[in-house]
Amino acid sequence: MKKWLWKLKKRLTHQAVVLMYHRIGTTDTDPWELAVSPQNFEQQLQLLARMGITTSANSLVRQMEQKKLPRRSVVVTFDDGYADNFTTALPLLQKWQIPATIFVTTQNIGRQKEFWWDELERIVVQTPVLPQQLSMPVGERPFSFNLKEETSLTAALQQKHRAWVATSDAPTLRTQLYLRLWEQLSPLTDPEQQQALTDLRSWAGIAEEARPAYCCMSTDQLKALATAEGITIGGHTITHPALGHHPLEQQQQEILGGKKLLEEVTPYPITLFAYPSGNYNDHSIQALKQSGFKAAFTTEHAPVSKKTEPFLISRYQVNNWSAEQFEKYLTYWFRQ
Ligand SMILES: [Zn+2]
Structure with a gap:
């Protein structure tokens, strides 16, 4: 196809871009770039409000079913159910009248408990003094690591940790240890992950503790969020397993169990x-269909078109960007 013709075709394609957020707040370290500052989030919402093309995830799914997508639209989603979604994001979403879907993992709702990846970071990266040698089983596999000169958390190490992102090379041994443990823990079941965290806490000589900024919503907050104007709650399992690593039956329990728990608070x-x-496989889609879900969202980076499968709706993660940076990314995503 001629280049100009291809460009014209691209421009005429009706597309939606689904945005993925996790946390609105500031954190000391953020290897997965999950936190957007309230200032930047508001700037991003202001831009979206000015563009006037935001729609809800439910409308998008309906438009996909009818094969009638508007030329451009943007959908806002949040994953996990951190408390700041209610305390910080909701007032800003309402101020700028932007609809959003919040996918909630149920297990930590109303509990003083961090997700395993956050607690792993607290133990390995934030503990002031750690023993030099770690040797323990992770799941069924032996694991060992030597922290060498990084047993004490120095100011120099802390500075490196603040700039650390997990997608580039680990800048310190502590961050290397974090990533190696993250990879080992990720495919495991929740009891296996919790056992490993218990072992790690006793190795580090620290108690279980949940930083308030890392906690999930309370049940009352979730209830209020679920009925807030423009907000829809979606499923994100009970314990946040990487579904594709688990058998169908376990996936079904996580998917349907999470849905039922959420439906106790949503009208x-x-x-x-x-x-x-x-993370998913064919069994995940099968379990979702059997559990009465209509659509599911991935983390694959692509715009949505009328050809997109409803159980494979792709999304783009929004990082802690200013309005200018965010606008550049939006323009780029719509051209994909
Ligand atoms: Zn998640």
Whole structure:
């Protein structure tokens, strides 16, 4: 096809861009770039409000079913259910009248408990003094690591940790240890992950503790969020497993169990889902269909068109960007 013709075709394609957020707040370290500052989030919402093309995930799914997508639209989603979604994001979403779907993992709702990846960071990266040698089983595999000169958390190490992102090379041994443990823990079941965290805490000589900024919503907050104007709650399992690593039966329990728990607090059925860590296989889709879900969102980077499969709706993660940076990314995504 001629280049200009191809460009014209691209421009005429009706597309939606689905955005993925996790946390609105500031954190000391953020290897997965999950936190957007309230200032930047508001700037991003202001831009979206000015563009006037935001729509809800439910409308998008309906438009996909009818094969009638508007030329451009943007959908806002959040994953996991951190408390700041209610305390910080909700007032800003309402101020700028932007609809959003919040995919909630149920296990930590109303509990003083961090997700395993956050607690792993607290133990390995934030503990002031750690023993030099770690040797323990992780799941069924032996694991060992030597921290060498990084047993004490120096100011120099802390500075490196603040700039650390997990997608580039680990800048310190502590961050290397974090990533190696993250990879080992990721495919495991929740009891195996919790056992490993218990072992790690006793190795580090620290108690279980949940930093308030890392906690999930309370049940009352979730209830209020679920009925807030413009907000839809979606499923994100009970314990956030990487679904594709688990048998169908376990996936079914996580998917349907999470849906039922959410439906105890939402006045409407839960029909939308986001794959935890973007991980899924054919069994996940089968379990979702059997559980009465209508659509599911991945973490694959692509715009949505009328050809997109409803159980494979792709999304783009939004990082802690200013309005200018965010606008550049939006323009780029719509051209994909
Ligand atoms: Zn998640």
